[in-house]
Amino acid sequence: MRISALSEQSDVTVASIKFYLREGLLFAGESSSATQTEYDTRHVARLRLIRALIDVGGLSVAAAKAVLAAIDDDAMPIVYAFGIAQHAVTASLASSSRPSDESLAEVAALKAERGWQTFEENPGEPIVARVLDAFRAIGRPDLVELMPAYAEAAELVSRADLRSVVEVGTDDRSRMVETVVVGMALGDGLFTGLRRIAQEHNARQLGLPGSSIVREPGTDQEPEIDPKGNAS
């Protein structure tokens, strides 16, 4: 198909397609004549992946490029591809400020407690430590106690991620890497969205002041809530 048909099928503008070609995110089509280039369904699939990473996953063009290069390089060991994806997906959260030794030690203690073993460059550790620093900076060291429950949730989610990778089967390398990368990039959004829903539900169940939902004392019954927020 021509670039115009590719644009229509993928719902990506011709200008964007040309940009992705120039930046090396999208592989070139086949020249059918001096002035014509042919694209096929692999280009449609690739454009959808690019848009999922950028629009839904929130990756920068540079991060998406690094991640796609890792998917494409068949010679790259999967654990390296995985590391590249982790760093690319996490880049937007990175900061140059060094967390305190106290918070880094707390992250190390959590890792030891859970038996989590990682390389020293794991991008998650400074992020966690910086949040712990922020809790202390605002006078809320008590919030550090949130960490074990969050760690348990992170374990749950990453086990599910890995199960989805294993189900693909280890014989299809590029699909396996794609699963890891997509799960990582879109999984953050999936979790954040679900957390918002669970938060609102639990806040209402607790009957926070100002809410019209009050739990009957001494009962474990969940109150019925109609869409206007009135307890039945």
Added chain:
Amino acid sequence: MRISALSEQSDVTVASIKFYLREGLLFAGESSSATQTEYDTRHVARLRLIRALIDVGGLSVAAAKAVLAAIDDDAMPIVYAFGIAQHAVTASLASSSRPSDESLAEVAALKAERGWQTFEENPGEPIVARVLDAFRAIGRPDLVELMPAYAEAAELVSRADLRSVVEVGTDDRSRMVETVVVGMALGDGLFTGLRRIAQEHNARQLGLPGSSIVREPGTDQEPEIDPKGNAS
């Protein structure tokens, strides 16, 4: 203290302090003379909260302002303050594109299954539905099956959040709202960081191809890993 001392104590530049004063994120100091303004420890605490929301939580100045206004307004019912915080913290993930009816129906089914009750405007639902759309767009409808594990993790995390709110006690309203807001804004980073650590650990335990860690078949023993990634 003078603005220069406030800057030193809070580690925020004088220019930024003036900006936050002008934008209404920071309340004014007390005029001690025609040319002098006095600040106190409440200003230091507020500046730390502003920086935690913006630098660590990733909120825009406008979102931080909305959230701080909700903390300050004693007349605002807590559930409304909670809703404002949810929308402000989620704004960066929002998009104008409407998710498909199919994905919205899947989110509704999950809510029914878990007994999650929310208002229709909960900001999490379109985010989740858009991720499900992205899974399908890239030809990976199988990844929709990640949702139940992520939902379980979201439930765990939001219960921990709410416990930390309840521990504050319902008599200190502004501290309670602050706990909700800070937990929401910084909790995303806390979870994302921990997820990166758990991901790497679990990927290594699974012995993905290219990793040097191989699980002994028929045993449940976790292999020992040294920092270079070699199984013992």
